[in-house]
Amino acid sequence: MDFWMTIRVLLKRWYIALPVFAVSLGLAVAVFLSVSPQYESTGTIVLTAPSSGAKVAVGEAKPAEKINPLLAFDGSLTTSAQIVIETLKDPATQKQFETIDGAPAAYEAGNGQLNGPFIVVVATAASPASAKKAATSVLDLARKELAARQQALQAPESTYIRADSVVMPADGKVKIGGKVRYAAVALVLGLVAGLTAAYGFESYKNYKKTHPGKEKAAKADKQEPAPKQPEAPKAVKQPEPSWPKAAEPSPKSDETTRILTPVAKPTPSPRTRDSR
Known part of the structure; x- marks a missing residue:
C-alpha cells in the first residue's frame, strides 16, 4: 500500500x-x-566474605583448619548469589508472595545486570506499602536461605557469607x-x-462508478412489483330448488278413513260366469 x-x-x-x-x-x-495502577519497589543486597577469611582453626593440641565450602573456589560469592537467586525464582517460593495484605503481588529476582554477587528484587503490588513490604520480605528470605545453606554445609559461623543491604526497599512508585x-x-x-x-x-464508491448498470438493474428489480399469478376460477354453488312439501295427513284422520270406508267385494266378470 x-x-x-x-x-x-x-x-x-x-x-x-x-x-x-x-x-x-x-x-x-x-x-x-x-x-x-501497579506500584513497584526495588531492593538490592550484596554478598560479602568475612574479614577472617574462609578458614578457621579448630582444636588446641593439633589445630586443624575448617573451611566454608561456599568460599572454597574462585568466584564463590557470585556463585553463592546465583544459588540464592535460583531459589527465589522457584515457583513454590514465589507462591508464598502471591498476595500481600490481601492484594495480589509478584516479584522478580536477579542480579540486575550487575557484575558481582548482587541480588536484586523487584516487587510489584497494588499499593506502594504492599510493594515495599513484598520486596523487604523477599530479601529477608534470601538472607535466611543463605544462612540455612551454610549451616547445612556445617561451615564455621565465623566464616559465614553475609548479605549487606545496598538499596533498601522504599514505597512503591507507580508503574x-x-x-x-x-x-x-x-x-x-x-x-x-x-x-x-x-x-x-x-472501494464501494469506485465499484458504483465502474458498474452503474448493475446498480440500476438492482434498483429496478426492487421497484417493479412481481406479476400476479391468475387466480383459478372458483366453483359457483347452485342453490338447491325448494319444492313445496306435501301436507302430511294426521294420524287420527287416517284411522277414521280406514274404519268408515267399506271394503268393496270384487264382482265377477261375465266371462267368468259363463265358464262356470
Missing part, C-alpha cells in the same frame, strides 16, 4: 476517518483510566508501563479500523 495513496484516501474520506479516529482516541483514554501498553494497543486497533472503513467506502 502506497503511503501517499493512503494519505489521499484519508483526506478524501475525512468524514469517515476522522470520527473513527476520535472514537479510537476516546477508547484508548478509557482503557488507560480503567486499568488499575504506568502496563497502562500505556494497553492504551497503545487500543489506539492502534482503532487506527486500523479507521483505515479499513475509509478504504472500504472508497
Whole structure:
C-alpha cells in the first residue's frame, strides 16, 4: 500500500476517518483510566566474605583448619548469589508472595545486570506499602536461605557469607508501563479500523462508478412489483330448488278413513260366469 495513496484516501474520506479516529482516541483514554495502577519497589543486597577469611582453626593440641565450602573456589560469592537467586525464582517460593495484605503481588529476582554477587528484587503490588513490604520480605528470605545453606554445609559461623543491604526497599512508585501498553494497543486497533472503513467506502464508491448498470438493474428489480399469478376460477354453488312439501295427513284422520270406508267385494266378470 502506497503511503501517499493512503494519505489521499484519508483526506478524501475525512468524514469517515476522522470520527473513527476520535472514537479510537476516546477508547484508548478509557482503557488507560480503567486499568488499575501497579506500584513497584526495588531492593538490592550484596554478598560479602568475612574479614577472617574462609578458614578457621579448630582444636588446641593439633589445630586443624575448617573451611566454608561456599568460599572454597574462585568466584564463590557470585556463585553463592546465583544459588540464592535460583531459589527465589522457584515457583513454590514465589507462591508464598502471591498476595500481600490481601492484594495480589509478584516479584522478580536477579542480579540486575550487575557484575558481582548482587541480588536484586523487584516487587510489584497494588499499593506502594504492599510493594515495599513484598520486596523487604523477599530479601529477608534470601538472607535466611543463605544462612540455612551454610549451616547445612556445617561451615564455621565465623566464616559465614553475609548479605549487606545496598538499596533498601522504599514505597512503591507507580508503574504506568502496563497502562500505556494497553492504551497503545487500543489506539492502534482503532487506527486500523479507521483505515479499513475509509478504504472500504472508497472501494464501494469506485465499484458504483465502474458498474452503474448493475446498480440500476438492482434498483429496478426492487421497484417493479412481481406479476400476479391468475387466480383459478372458483366453483359457483347452485342453490338447491325448494319444492313445496306435501301436507302430511294426521294420524287420527287416517284411522277414521280406514274404519268408515267399506271394503268393496270384487264382482265377477261375465266371462267368468259363463265358464262356470
